[in-house]
Amino acid sequence: MALVDPNYLFPAEPGVRSLARDLYGTVRDLPIVSPHGHTDPRWYADNQLFPDPAQLLIVPDHYIFRMLFSQGHRLEDFGVPTLDGAPVETDGRTIWRRFAKSYYHFRGTPTRLWLDYTLQTLFALDEPLTGATADRHYDAIAERLASDSYRPRALYERFNIEVIATTDGALDDLSSHRAIRDSGWRGRIVPTYRPDAVVDPDFEGFAANLDRLADISGADTGTWDGYLDAHRRRRAAFQALGATATDHGHPTAETANLTHTEAARLFDRVRLGTADAGERALFRAQMLTEMARMSADDGLVMQIHPGSMRNHSAAMFARFGRDKGFDIPTRTDYVRALQPLLDAVGTDPRASVILFTLDETSYARELAPLAGVYPALKLGPAWWFHDSPEGMRRFREATTETAGFYNTVGFNDDTRAFPSIPARHDVARRVDCAFLARLVTEHRLREAEAHELAHDLAYGLAKKAYRL
Amino acid sequence: MALVDPNYLFPAEPGVRSLARDLYGTVRDLPIVSPHGHTDPRWYADNQLFPDPAQLLIVPDHYIFRMLFSQGHRLEDFGVPTLDGAPVETDGRTIWRRFAKSYYHFRGTPTRLWLDYTLQTLFALDEPLTGATADRHYDAIAERLASDSYRPRALYERFNIEVIATTDGALDDLSSHRAIRDSGWRGRIVPTYRPDAVVDPDFEGFAANLDRLADISGADTGTWDGYLDAHRRRRAAFQALGATATDHGHPTAETANLTHTEAARLFDRVRLGTADAGERALFRAQMLTEMARMSADDGLVMQIHPGSMRNHSAAMFARFGRDKGFDIPTRTDYVRALQPLLDAVGTDPRASVILFTLDETSYARELAPLAGVYPALKLGPAWWFHDSPEGMRRFREATTETAGFYNTVGFNDDTRAFPSIPARHDVARRVDCAFLARLVTEHRLREAEAHELAHDLAYGLAKKAYRL
Amino acid sequence: MALVDPNYLFPAEPGVRSLARDLYGTVRDLPIVSPHGHTDPRWYADNQLFPDPAQLLIVPDHYIFRMLFSQGHRLEDFGVPTLDGAPVETDGRTIWRRFAKSYYHFRGTPTRLWLDYTLQTLFALDEPLTGATADRHYDAIAERLASDSYRPRALYERFNIEVIATTDGALDDLSSHRAIRDSGWRGRIVPTYRPDAVVDPDFEGFAANLDRLADISGADTGTWDGYLDAHRRRRAAFQALGATATDHGHPTAETANLTHTEAARLFDRVRLGTADAGERALFRAQMLTEMARMSADDGLVMQIHPGSMRNHSAAMFARFGRDKGFDIPTRTDYVRALQPLLDAVGTDPRASVILFTLDETSYARELAPLAGVYPALKLGPAWWFHDSPEGMRRFREATTETAGFYNTVGFNDDTRAFPSIPARHDVARRVDCAFLARLVTEHRLREAEAHELAHDLAYGLAKKAYRL
Structure with missing residues (x-):
């Protein structure tokens, strides 16, 4: 008895199924491009x-x-x-x-x-x-x-991974990434710049984090300009080890576009710990725009993951800490929230911002219309609770008609569960092929186009969107 | 010409249809468990x-x-x-x-x-x-x-009902339920505790209702402690006649978790009629948490039905009164609204709270993530306007991947239309079997598992979730 | 190689496909009724x-x-x-x-x-x-x-258009419509009254527009009563040239129902340009109710298109102006927003208000429940970004179970792209036939009923709802 049938995830109707299988057959063995995930770089460095x-x-x-x-x-x-x-x-x-x-x-x-x-x-x-x-x-x-x-490196090769990104704090010394590079192993493990701990004034130890940011970057994080410079230096350090992207987990998608004077004054209050909740939120909002500007300058692709209410149960947080399954999605606005950032860089073709959501209602209403017009915006794949067959199908059904396929960026496995990576990419490839097969069977797409798209969705778009 | 085809509600694709029919064949004749509805207990008592x-x-x-x-x-x-x-x-x-x-x-x-x-x-x-x-x-x-x-009792038997719950106000004397019990008839008709009239300060005659609650319970509803005690006594009286659940229709899902002193002070203002709109809403919110605590203590399963704006047309309400089709759903938040209640009892395995919604956007975004982690939460079935083939299908598609099947509670007919009860359960059984058949045909589930699930969704989960 | 297959947009399953094709075969050649669109009346007048x-x-x-x-x-x-x-x-x-x-x-x-x-x-x-x-x-x-x-008239005939509505500002002199009428050509081109420029205080040149409205109508737009009278006269002028409908694009669905005194006072402030943002929004809200009242009086069907945030990019607006793809949908409330208008005319069978949305979440939650009870309300078709196969399918799936088919109004092409009109109606006819075929195949509808409905959805409902 096989646990996974060859027709797994393909629609029942024989014509659609047969075409889905054909499409899948041409992408099944493509290398895995994993531009966003949470595997531990030490695994690859130490190979234990x-x-x-x-x-x-x-x-x-x-x-x-x-x-x-x-x-x-x-x-x-x-x-x-x-x-x-x-x-x-x-x-x-x-x-x-x-x-x-x-x-x-x-x-x-x-x-x-x-x-x-x-x-x-x-x-x-x-x-x-x-x-x-x-x-x-x-x-x-x-x-x-x-x-x-x-062992990790053997699995990396067995999984046919071409490149995998880890997620690394702004304060990370990247020693594992350096060790991998220096080891001569030919696996491609790249870091991703995740600065939440030095961007979010509500993060545990924020002030101390800024001190460490000064130490590690050599920039003076006591001033707004120095603080921004510290980010630029850290981004460059990440780039030197292969990073092509940054990642930003925020409670909301709020952005701001303050004047330099306003931003500097806000930074001073945040730095001193005298900012109130509204100011702390405004600072996070301003920093998304700053990161988008830096993206236009240095070419690191920016990812925004808003809309999760972290640690919903105070009792469970107190006993077990973060990331214990109590992060719950909330309604998320994008249209007004992103306007300041888009005013700053939305029509700049050098900038690239990938948007994710946990609020599927925003796909057809907000995200596809925005990504379908702003050159700086692309849509990240169905994420987290929606990284699933129905979630992916709904994502395609809700976004394609308005934003097309080419404003999307392929699949993210977004996981720390290393052994599951091939499974996750396989699900995405099958679901996308099933969707394409339906379009062809309904004569909304020609078969040759579906073959091109299957390849793009499984491989090409991720490389292009993440500049890998 | 038959009005209802044997293949009614099964998908067209022959393989899925055949499997759906097989699954349905094993659950079609299961007894009806109806844990939530609005049939009149007098029907069964008087048998007119x-x-x-x-x-x-x-x-x-x-x-x-x-x-x-x-x-x-x-x-x-x-x-x-x-x-x-x-x-x-x-x-x-x-x-x-x-x-x-x-x-x-x-x-x-x-x-x-x-x-x-x-x-x-x-x-x-x-x-x-x-x-x-x-x-x-x-x-x-x-x-x-x-x-x-x-006659009602003959129909109850013809319909193969194993147990049916009615919905009864806190002030109801339950004489019909007592008469049924004393009649020796072996039908199982159980009451459900619905205290809106003595919990919602905006309910017509709220103050007088509290006086009657004092009379009927023997507790002093002039104080917060006495008022809570009156609820406990009434709940016990309902339990004595077979009740296993309570039901709460609120405009929103707001809950609160005040200190005893705050709650007692709020009750005094509500009791005197001096509470403003915000305080009255806060009182309703606090009472959901109190009822959840009592659920943990006495084992009555709690049902929350939020999000309907009642009596939308003032003119129609003035001419015809309540329940004339002018109750319109509204957007409903759960994540923040339920946090106080969940802080109080969310991780207590004795508590059981079943959530319903009229805002389907909350299924994938909020309700499935919440029910998929809090042991005290379960998801009620697609309800009211969504008690329909498309509504039920969307419910399964939106919730299963995050909350699974075992955080749901089977079907509710929720009706006062007694003759329609078998039809409603039949639709639910067919739609669930069609959904399971799709999963099997797409190799997301094994056939033997689908048979187990078909039985659980049609029968087992309702008995278990409602402790029947 | 054909670009459009005969089975285009029909589901793959052979039974459903065959029935969809049969249904479509009976409506494919029905005349096009286009009750809402943006073709230029000069095309038909000048026939260049x-x-x-x-x-x-x-x-x-x-x-x-x-x-x-x-x-x-x-x-x-x-x-x-x-x-x-x-x-x-x-x-x-x-x-x-x-x-x-x-x-x-x-x-x-x-x-x-x-x-x-x-x-x-x-x-x-x-x-x-x-x-x-x-x-x-x-x-x-x-x-x-x-x-x-x-040429335009030849295409009109080739396209088998029975009637087409244009959209015309309140200040339009309708000379093209008059020219068409006087030309003896038998094409039926009717205007639609779109008064946004004289209803929305935020419209460019609002005060001057009111002066021109006075000139063109002969009514005194310096007073509230005169202003309303100007609308009545313009509506009558439109009706004289065949108009059967009005169209209203508002940022939200907010309506108001002020007393005459309050409304007159508000008008004075709006007229003088001293109204603040809240008052200007209130004026727009009040005007929707006034237009609905006039609809009850003169029989012009009222269309409301809320929920687009216009000109999202200030830079693109400055360079290229309006209507350049930067109108982005936003979350839209209907339940509370429409209550004042519905209090005024919702149960008046003479009134007819057609609601559109760009926020699909409102279909099942708000719009179908409202249209399924208020006689004055009907649901407009899937619109704009949702004028697409998936958008139309979701519209039917989300609304039919609560509002039925007969509270919907058929298809709108809503386009200025004249050559695409047959394509757009063809998509709608195919998608509706596919939906009906699914219902029949699942035995939720009899085949004879589906034939009647196919005709109604393609032709009959539009004529009836728009009184054409």
């Missing part, structure tokens, strides 16, 4: 064996443990560490067994699709994961993880 | 014959007369009573004929599906209802309604 | 030859040049005139070649569907438009445009 199956596949994956928690399980029982060091389950096999028994809760979710694909293609398992098969699966995975051919 | 076809099927159904009104008809011509007693049509046959002539306006609506199903399966009619067939239909229905086998 | 292919098909079409601009092209290179007269490309063939080379950017968009259809059916071209075929296409189109059988 991965730990046990649970530590690799369960414990760090908030898609997994949030669902288990929603069904009444305790995070501690799945090895999720507590901030205060209160003990949690550490035995990989125990965690794996618990997960296997609850795996049916993931029916209908992309987690299920990714994991089944990974079990089959990476670990050669073809029995469904259940309580009954848990140990056999665990043993088989553990055995493979102990072999050299499952 | 239903009146004429129009009074049973047309006059009380606001889905029907709102559409007729939108097409230029007068409500009076369909027997809808006026508040001032101005005369309205009373002849059942006249009303029925008028309706039959306008029945084509319902093409494409669930009302049409429910009525055709009811005509065929309950009244053995297989000709389309039109002006030309109106009298034949009327006579056939009237004849059956006069027979003992169409 | 159209200019070169680029000037006809590319330069005036903001769907086209906004996409080209988004891909980094300059508007000047496509002949879009600058406000300051800075030179732009004027050579039609050069513009056409540039466009042909970029035409692949339109894959997946309705522009592509319309243009391919037009190339094939109007210009007998059956090769795809590319850089390689650009000249052949250009020559073929140019040759035909020089012939009498491609």
